Amino acid sequence: MDHFLYRDGRLMAEDVDVAEIAASVGTPFYLYSTATLLRHYQLFDEALSWGPHLVCYAMKAASNQAILKTLGDAGAGMDVVSGGEYARAKAAGVPGDRIVFSGVGKTEEEIRLALEGGIRQFNVESEPEMRVLSQVAESLGVLAPITIRVNPDVDAKTHAKIATGKSENKFGIPIAKARAVYAEAARLRGLKVIGIDVHIGSQLTQLEPFELAYQKVAELTEQLRADGHEISRLDLGGGLGIPYARSNEAPPLPTDYGALVQRTVGHLGCEIEIEPGRLIAGNAGILVSRVIYVKEGEGRKFLILDGAMNDLIRPAMYDAHHEIVPVVEAAAAAELSPYDIVGPVCESGDTFAKGRLMPPLSDGDLVAFRSAGAYGAVMASEYNTRPLVPEVMVNGDQFAVIRQRPTFDEIINRDTIPEWL
Ligand SMILES: *Cc1c(COP(=O)(O)O)cnc(C)c1O
Numbered sequence: 001m002d003h004f005l006y007r008d009g010r011l012m013a014e015d016v017d018v019a020e021i022a023a024s025v026g027t028p029f030y031l032y033s034t035a036t037l038l039r040h041y042q043l044f045d046e047a048l049s050w051g052p053h054l055v056c057y058a059m060k061a062a063s064n065q066a067i068l069k070t071l072g073d074a075g076a077g078m079d080v081v082s083g084g085e086y087a088r089a090k091a092a093g094v095p096g097d098r099i100v101f102s103g104v105g106k107t108e109e110e111i112r113l114a115l116e117g118g119i120r121q122f123n124v125e126s127e128p129e130m131r132v133l134s135q136v137a138e139s140l141g142v143l144a145p146i147t148i149r150v151n152p153d154v155d156a157k158t159h160a161k162i163a164t165g166k167s168e169n170k171f172g173i174p175i176a177k178a179r180a181v182y183a184e185a186a187r188l189r190g191l192k193v194i195g196i197d198v199h200i201g202s203q204l205t206q207l208e209p210f211e212l213a214y215q216k217v218a219e220l221t222e223q224l225r226a227d228g229h230e231i232s233r234l235d236l237g238g239g240l241g242i243p244y245a246r247s248n249e250a251p252p253l254p255t256d257y258g259a260l261v262q263r264t265v266g267h268l269g270c271e272i273e274i275e276p277g278r279l280i281a282g283n284a285g286i287l288v289s290r291v292i293y294v295k296e297g298e299g300r301k302f303l304i305l306d307g308a309m310n311d312l313i314r315p316a317m318y319d320a321h322h323e324i325v326p327v328v329e330a331a332a333a334a335e336l337s338p339y340d341i342v343g344p345v346c347e348s349g350d351t352f353a354k355g356r357l358m359p360p361l362s363d364g365d366l367v368a369f370r371s372a373g374a375y376g377a378v379m380a381s382e383y384n385t386r387p388l389v390p391e392v393m394v395n396g397d398q399f400a401v402i403r404q405r406p407t408f409d410e411i412i413n414r415d416t417i418p419e420w421l
Contacts, residue, residue, distance in 0.1 A: 047258025058277030165200025199237025285373020308343025330359030
């Protein structure tokens with residue numbers, strides 16, 4: 001559920017008319033709803049309220065500081081995957097003891113940054129990383145709290161580019177090796193083992209893969225405790241999917257997911273951490289774009305938008321489906337006809353949808369891509385020297401630009417022409 005609904009035929013973001021924001025900010029732009037972000041965070045928080053827990057928002061999904069502060073002020077922790085994300089979370093006011101550091105290749109510099117600034121835990125991904133982490137912690141005279149990410153070899157049944165829990169994926173250590181790796185971790189002097197981490201993939205639309213993975217984590221918890229390790233925290237990752245198309249069956253809700261967590265690992269008495277990204281931010285954001293031209297091709301009509309693949313890469317990268325709706329609602333009697341919806345970038349891959357049934361649209365009309373809040377703005381690039389799309393946030397009847405559109409000069413002046421040229 002989100003707060004982008006039609007009122008009197010006009011698409012609203014909470015209580016603000018989307019067309020009004022477009023007139024003030026220009027297009028394209030990303031638009032986020034505070035109420036939707038908070039609601040999704042609270043759904044997870046309530047779903048785990050049967051025990052001690054922390055919902056750590058996976059900020060790689062949408063990392064504007066206004067989003068981080070909104071969630072952080074509500075009590076959320078953050079899951080970060082780079083030094084830059086760590087710095088951004090801190091800048092948004094999230095305390096270090098609510099920041100979890102994930103990521104496959106943490107460098108010494110990133111580790112030092114987090115140890116000095118304060119960290120809740122590192123989710124260790126490999127033995128070499130574990131040894132470096134221990135050395136850096138020792139050199140600073142501190143103990144680094146860790147979980148070790150295990151790869152449970154479970155099929156997440158999602159798109160191959162976002163599956164992470166099979167043995168062929170680069171993530172985590174094979175669960176069969178876990179006891180040996182924990183034994184080594186316990187011997188390393190800079191580390192304090194506190195728990196287990198698992199994350200099997202993104203956009204999961206069924207609970208079964210989670211269930212299989214969490215059962216394996218429960219078994220491993222008992223084994224590791226029997227080996228003498230303190231396992232007091234389980235980080236169960238993110239990955240719960242969202243409905244991108246209204247016609248599809250809706251994925252399970254956070255409530256169902258929370259009940260599953262309780263059923264599989266609730267008896268272990270551990271503090272539970274989860275790292276949802278997409279489900280918190282996905283439906284809390286839209287991308288608003290304007291039709292530049294309607295072009296009649298050979299037997300097909302193209303809707304050429306001012307938004308492009310560099311602004312929203314998901315259709316090109318993951319074959320993702322986004323609902324695209326007119327900002328001014330079409331008359332109920334309006335006839336739908338198929339359009340190829342494309343951007344102006346010089347790539348055939350710059351296609352958002354083929355043969356999409358849309359009401360009649362003309363040059364200058366506004367459209368909105370729904371469910372664009374996660375893995376949207378954060379994956380944008382300046383390909384074709386197109387300025388990064390600005391970001392706007394609404395809260396009730398107010399809105400604010402939370403990232404400005406850069407000018408051409410700002411983009412161009414980042415280049416330096418060498419003296420000898
Ligand atoms: C990407 C990622 C997440 C978030 O995944 P979502 O599908 O957005 O919920 C959580 N944890 C880790 C380690 C990740 O890499």
